[in-house]
Amino acid sequence: MSTTRTSARERLLDAAGELFYRDGIRAVGIDAVIARAGVAKMSLYKHFRSKDELVVAYLERREQRWREHFETQARGMTGTPAERVLAVFDVLARWTERENPRGCAFINAYAELADADHPGVAIARADKQWLRDHLAELVAGSDPDGLLGSQLFLLLEGALVTTAMDSVEDAMAAARSAAERLLDTARVA
């Protein structure tokens, strides 16, 4: 196939994934990415038309991996709605431990790409919508106005940023136990 173990494209995405997430999208230059990937600059511009396109690919890839993680971990969860909601907290806790030492990549990207027209912003927003909708569906039976679903979502988001900023010891656990209470008082089975 190719001269190298993994293709240049793949190595570029790996490098971008690490650097953009760890140091920030704007702070990381093209040169840093290609150096880390061990790839020539022309190879980057053969696969991606611009840095922005690489940024978009980075975010898309990260979303894909997060959803895969989610599907893998949550597949077969067939308990009560309440159990399945709490499982979301557990799944996200594991993801955060493993991949989110610096907080949610989408929230960070949203903060960095202040330009509302940047396609990366749309990806970030879509990911949040997806999570929110997922929670809403799980509790839909006991949540006519959708309020509870939103509140559970708020707890997750709060835990994500709080974990990043280290304001609270074990933010995800605290969020989870708050979710338990909300589910309980809302009489979600």
Next chain:
Amino acid sequence: MSTTRTSARERLLDAAGELFYRDGIRAVGIDAVIARAGVAKMSLYKHFRSKDELVVAYLERREQRWREHFETQARGMTGTPAERVLAVFDVLARWTERENPRGCAFINAYAELADADHPGVAIARADKQWLRDHLAELVAGSDPDGLLGSQLFLLLEGALVTTAMDSVEDAMAAARSAAERLLDTARVA
């Protein structure tokens, strides 16, 4: 005093406050700040040794204004602990409406200034600590392990980012009603 209505320093801080918040710290150059302030470049470097120092001043000033807002609005709140906690949600809701269309400046700065050693990061972290501690104190009587205080804090943080990303209709109201439930089940007066 001076030849201009407001001093160059003041106008620089105003301009930096608007631009850094709206467009992002890294995306805004010195030239944009001085143009907006209507000030010569040398005036900037007479008042601030570097851009980083201006960034720090921007964050310090924003924190100061937020605390003033908070003190003004929360002073005289002498109700039950629960009422005073809910008042925090109201105060933050008004602040967010007025000054936070693009989310919390400290969370955004934290995301942008990925370098943990940047002094701006310490300011952002301190602000969060302060809010968390404030909530913890309010409910201390009914919250031996501090869990409830953390959970209330998580709801506020979640509402802040969710408002920014527009994932939920009225995030702060949803957070507030979740807080009510938590306070209720924890039997906080």
Next chain:
DNA sequence: CAGATAGTAGACAGACCTGTCTACCTACTG
């Protein structure tokens, strides 16, 4: 072997960004 495919190395243009420097100006103060 010939050609296609994927990649490399490095120079380079052009923009932009921070920070410095000089020379000049204006208003207040003693």
Next chain:
DNA sequence: CAGTAGGTAGACAGGTCTGTCTACTATCTG
């Protein structure tokens, strides 16, 4: 009136960043 404090305008150096271009190489395929 002289001095001082605060400010202006703009050129400039040095660095960095994105994106382009050229010339070369290695591997696989027909």
